[in-house]
Amino acid sequence: MNNSLRLGIVGTGRMGITHFSIANAHDDAAVVAVADPSKLVTTMLGKYAKVSTYKDYKALLKQEQLDAVMVCTPPALNPDILDALLEAQVHAFVEKPFVLSAADGRRFAESFDAAGLVNQVGYVNRWNDMFTKAKNFVEEGLIGKPLRFRSEMFSPTIIRDPGDAGWRATHANGGGAVYEMASHALDLINYFFGAPDSVGGTSLTKVFSKQVEDVVSSSLFYDEGLAGTIYVNWSDASYRKPTNKFEVFGDAGKLQVDQHGMKIFLTTSNERHGLKAGWNQLYITDVFSAVPFYVRGLEYSAQIYDFIASIQEGNPVRCSFADAAANLEVIDRLFADDAALRAGAVA
Template sequence: MAKMLRAGVMGLGGISGVHLQQYSQAEGVDLVAGADLRPAAVEAAVDKYGITGYADWRDMLDQADLDVVSVCTPPFLHREMALEAMSRGVHVICEKPIAASTEDAEAMAEAARTSKALLMIAYCHRWHPTILKTKELIDDGTLGKPLLYRCAFAGWIEFADNHRAVKSMSGGGALMDNGSHAADIYQFLLGKIANVSCRAGTRVQAMETDDEAVMIFEGENGCYGEILVGYSLPGDHTEFKIVGENGVLRLADYFGGPVKFQPKGSGDWIDHAITPGDRFEGEFANFLAAVRGEAQLISTAETALHIHRVVTAAYADAESKGVAVPR
């Protein structure tokens, strides 16, 4: 029987619930430890999962004899935590975005290239059932040459007191947080992004970072793209569409499916049913299989570094405000 993998989690806030749950239900994994600065967060995880809790993540690495660890802290801590774990031979699944600065993102990608320990960046939408079905319809030629990509992840979330509101902790607001998901979905489906333009600003909430952003771009394959994100918009604006030479792919319900396809010249929509599943289950299955040497990582430090560069370039363009219209 394969060796049980001893798992721990650094940072026991919002997203850690997914990591704790996935480890606790995965076969061949023993969830043994968790660390957080906040005693209440440690206590809650200890009570729920029967793990050993730590106030200091370095003590956890020293004492818990981990094989795999999750980094679930704000982005400015990702580099220090991930690289320390990897230097001890512990495989890492680190939350997105990869880091808060380009220097950190590049250091993490370099470590991933040279270390024996694996580093996955948790861009979970790569395992989302509607995205997987969309990928099938692109890869089998149904869509044809891609012409236009549009993804909106926008609505209302209060983040004024959150790490996402502080540039040095997060690297950016709505565009770095949710726009990076939308850009990574493009990368997963259609390839790398060649150039970007952007408007990003702080419109409503008391934040240092952007609470609304619109990014347009061109893929290396010539496809034009548009990403709209926001924390401060009334209503839900989740929208996903790709237009290709052969027709239009659209998700009427991003989370539930089906994937709809309208062939060129037809008014009818064909529904493609999704294979039911859970993006986090898929993500952890890939990470654990890669750790066991049975699969390649699907979301890597390299792909996440590309997304960091895309978002950083978009912020730089947003500063310039484009070409002023003559009055």
């Protein structure tokens, strides 16, 4: 095995450990060091995974010569970490939502690009084969000109009073339905069409949470006429696990897609793809791309392997800091629109 890329991880919670296992399955890369404040976690990783361990990112960067770092920490902590990675001239993969403001997002996008450093954010749906296939269909005009869309996400994440403990209870830690889930639903919109020009009618509603929103709804508009809605509810007990749904209506048909399958309605048949007029059904098994190592979903491995390939071969990343910053611009607008509507209602 030729482990030419030396990788580090900052933050070894659920996502950090997921990325640890995927990256270490790569033939030309290895995680050699991790940083986490938990003594239990670092002791176990040092003993059984045989990696160097540190209590924080500063010690890790001081002691290790790394090619890239995967950052899996609360977004409020990420600006300081990213400034340190930039100073060390290290490529960076960061879990979403990356940072907490579009201004910070743009700053890091510009600075990492200017330094020639690969930068990627973990909006994993961009690597899901169903969503990628649906995007290709829309771009090639399968359903005609897109007119309306709907992006939704549901989960039973918060279905009782969560109290004030846990990372999901605060925005600073990436909690709240906007940062945790609506960011994924928004990123699908951006992935398909680019960022919308404006938002309106935003409602952020608490159901069980005290400090953050549980339900998100808004309308999104493009200057050329395309428009759609977003609806996210992480307090929906009718779902067993998080589910993304995306629908696009065009002047020649429509498609409905989630992580596992796609339904396509066409007004006329399409011989190229073997699709008939009326309803058609595709499943993930019809279009999936194989990955060398599977954890949680094919897309999780695909995004890390793409990150490594971007460093080694100069390939463009599928979700850059600039892409994530564009997502944050929409998120900033959602918060501002909701606040304005509430202020108007009070007045």
